[in-house]
Amino acid sequence: MAKSKSSPQAPEGGATEQRRLQMVDIARLAGVSVSTVSRALNGSELVNAETRQRVAELARSLNYSINFGARNLRLQENKTVAVVVPFDAKSRQHISDPFFLSIVGSIADALTDRGYDMLLSRVDAEHLDLASHWFDSGKAIGVILIGQWRHHDQLNEMAARKLPLVVWGGEMPQQLYCSVGGDNVLGGLLATRHLLTLGRKRIAFIGDAQLPEVWLRRQGYVQALSEAGLQADPALELAAPFEPSVATAIVRDFCVAQRDFDAVVCCSDVLALLTMQALRNVGRSVPRDVALVGYDDMPLAAYCDPPLTTVHQPVAEAGAELVEALLGQLRGERAGPRTMPVYLKLRQSAPDVLP
Amino acid sequence: MAKSKSSPQAPEGGATEQRRLQMVDIARLAGVSVSTVSRALNGSELVNAETRQRVAELARSLNYSINFGARNLRLQENKTVAVVVPFDAKSRQHISDPFFLSIVGSIADALTDRGYDMLLSRVDAEHLDLASHWFDSGKAIGVILIGQWRHHDQLNEMAARKLPLVVWGGEMPQQLYCSVGGDNVLGGLLATRHLLTLGRKRIAFIGDAQLPEVWLRRQGYVQALSEAGLQADPALELAAPFEPSVATAIVRDFCVAQRDFDAVVCCSDVLALLTMQALRNVGRSVPRDVALVGYDDMPLAAYCDPPLTTVHQPVAEAGAELVEALLGQLRGERAGPRTMPVYLKLRQSAPDVLP
DNA sequence: ATGAAAGCGCTAACAC
DNA sequence: GTGTTAGCGCTTTCAT
Numbered sequence: 001m002a003k004s005k006s007s008p009q010a011p012e013g014g015a016t017e018q019r020r021l022q023m024v025d026i027a028r029l030a031g032v033s034v035s036t037v038s039r040a041l042n043g044s045e046l047v048n049a050e051t052r053q054r055v056a057e058l059a060r061s062l063n064y065s066i067n068f069g070a071r072n073l074r075l076q077e078n079k080t081v082a083v084v085v086p087f088d089a090k091s092r093q094h095i096s097d098p099f100f101l102s103i104v105g106s107i108a109d110a111l112t113d114r115g116y117d118m119l120l121s122r123v124d125a126e127h128l129d130l131a132s133h134w135f136d137s138g139k140a141i142g143v144i145l146i147g148q149w150r151h152h153d154q155l156n157e158m159a160a161r162k163l164p165l166v167v168w169g170g171e172m173p174q175q176l177y178c179s180v181g182g183d184n185v186l187g188g189l190l191a192t193r194h195l196l197t198l199g200r201k202r203i204a205f206i207g208d209a210q211l212p213e214v215w216l217r218r219q220g221y222v223q224a225l226s227e228a229g230l231q232a233d234p235a236l237e238l239a240a241p242f243e244p245s246v247a248t249a250i251v252r253d254f255c256v257a258q259r260d261f262d263a264v265v266c267c268s269d270v271l272a273l274l275t276m277q278a279l280r281n282v283g284r285s286v287p288r289d290v291a292l293v294g295y296d297d298m299p300l301a302a303y304c305d306p307p308l309t310t311v312h313q314p315v316a317e318a319g320a321e322l323v324e325a326l327l328g329q330l331r332g333e334r335a336g337p338r339t340m341p342v343y344l345k346l347r348q349s350a351p352d353v354l355p
Numbered sequence: 356m357a358k359s360k361s362s363p364q365a366p367e368g369g370a371t372e373q374r375r376l377q378m379v380d381i382a383r384l385a386g387v388s389v390s391t392v393s394r395a396l397n398g399s400e401l402v403n404a405e406t407r408q409r410v411a412e413l414a415r416s417l418n419y420s421i422n423f424g425a426r427n428l429r430l431q432e433n434k435t436v437a438v439v440v441p442f443d444a445k446s447r448q449h450i451s452d453p454f455f456l457s458i459v460g461s462i463a464d465a466l467t468d469r470g471y472d473m474l475l476s477r478v479d480a481e482h483l484d485l486a487s488h489w490f491d492s493g494k495a496i497g498v499i500l501i502g503q504w505r506h507h508d509q510l511n512e513m514a515a516r517k518l519p520l521v522v523w524g525g526e527m528p529q530q531l532y533c534s535v536g537g538d539n540v541l542g543g544l545l546a547t548r549h550l551l552t553l554g555r556k557r558i559a560f561i562g563d564a565q566l567p568e569v570w571l572r573r574q575g576y577v578q579a580l581s582e583a584g585l586q587a588d589p590a591l592e593l594a595a596p597f598e599p600s601v602a603t604a605i606v607r608d609f610c611v612a613q614r615d616f617d618a619v620v621c622c623s624d625v626l627a628l629l630t631m632q633a634l635r636n637v638g639r640s641v642p643r644d645v646a647l648v649g650y651d652d653m654p655l656a657a658y659c660d661p662p663l664t665t666v667h668q669p670v671a672e673a674g675a676e677l678v679e680a681l682l683g684q685l686r687g688e689r690a691g692p693r694t695m696p697v698y699l700k701l702r703q704s705a706p707d708v709l710p
Numbered sequence: 711a712t713g714a715a716a717g718c719g720c721t722a723a724c725a726c
Numbered sequence: 727g728t729g730t731t732a733g734c735g736c737t738t739t740c741a742t
Contacts, residue, residue, distance in 0.1 A: 120475040
């Protein structure tokens, strides 16, 4: 293939040489040098206003757009952030929880607003550290990871290696990395207190306390119980993962075997839905027999039957917080973890007043 | 700031010069030239096996990873695909339908499997053509767009401009771009036929027929009705958008005003959920008074009450199909639209036999 | 088998 | 105000 350097406007040899338009082409056509084109296109004051105008119009009319790869290489600059969603390799099950996906959407908006691009990928939840690849390879200036999963340790190591990293999740003791998340202790507390207010005393807790966020929510749960002079009963705690395909059987078995509870705190709305179904299947009614509180306040929570009382997470704000935390880190600010307020959204699965 | 070119292993002046490791560093440390390092790292047969080994190990131990920006610039190569999710600018409402997000996940997997990166962004659904920006700027080699929305025309123009583009959606007459989607006519047909089998004759249709996919589903709906000697009744058709925040009121009003139907086909599971709630609110029972079929078979469809009978869309396979279609296009293949099979997933909202 | 050197498309001193 | 030139980090002829 002859490497033609001629203008793409003049294809030669009949072959429709579809070389991408570049600055040199604009320059030639405008009768100026590439530097002038570069300056003009970047709105530099150095170049004559009239020339600038002319070059800009020419570029626009030719539908020219800059080669960002080259620009970034030259400027040693990069406006891409990697967003990584872990998945469970064991069950080959992808994280499909609407909550995580909403967070991704929120981040997409926040990045776009600030002129950054978003590289989205998945990573085995057992090897969160693989996420650093995006930074190491220079494809991204930093990483936003959705969820801590079981690998607080790996995250600490990544932070220690100076990887620009922000994690959606809860704040844990001795945490080296920057996390942004809802106030999980408060969430667990509000949910449980509300159920206690309804007069319920045997309150189950469904969620995998190996996950930092769930662990924190459980603290709120325990605290609320103890405020009411009650103790957490291990028989009422069920370690169910977020993944519905795995959780379904676990929750079903629990509801079959354990009838001695009159309320339940679920650590996600999806788990709440599963639990409602399991309860229906054993003939127990929500909220009459069992009052139920979910977590996340996903859009669909309002549309199930009964509509879900749930802890509202600040999804809309989450993206901006995560992105700001990352950019702050890149500016060299030494920002700690951030915890965002949550509140209880009252609906029928655990209403204000029992019917 | 002095632009030190010395090895990062030997920071000077006390400042912890955090320059990224690059080939020249590996070369110096290995006592070879950059070319050799480049060749070694790319597994070239030209370089001595022993040297190759040594260089590779050195690079690994130093945690070196290549600068892809530079590599791509040199090779005129790019392994990034833009995935674009439209949003409704009018309602400032982001597409949060679990279905679209599942498709994104599926694409993420397919791209990763093939060694491509995924750039995710949103675009105003009224200006789908803005999606071409990713290609024009060289940031991506092509675009995968999730949904056609109302702008079939814009998509045709983009394709005419030779933009490598694949769209998730239905196949329309005179379509210039490549679409991949479920068999919408079949979906509408299966859903409606099933309801007719149950003996229902007044079947409503909920969905915005301005959208190609819905339009096609409606064709299946009409066809099934005519097979049964029935005609579509405009009074039973409701143009509701996918966005729950907008659709809720529309569906509610419809269910209040219109009682003369005994079944309904909804064009998404989310719409189905809304509709079930609206029906409950007017005291009509599903499936006894109104049998209901959703569309998509999202993971949560099995967990609502009653569980949703719905048209299953091939989400898991969708990613691979979309990606293959795009890569095929880039290889110069002239592939047409692809339609994937769908099937009806029977659950309780429109069971096999009415209770 | 290895090294020197050119160049991918762009920007920013540094001339003039 | 504009052009000339060097160089971002990498790959790849072309020499040796």
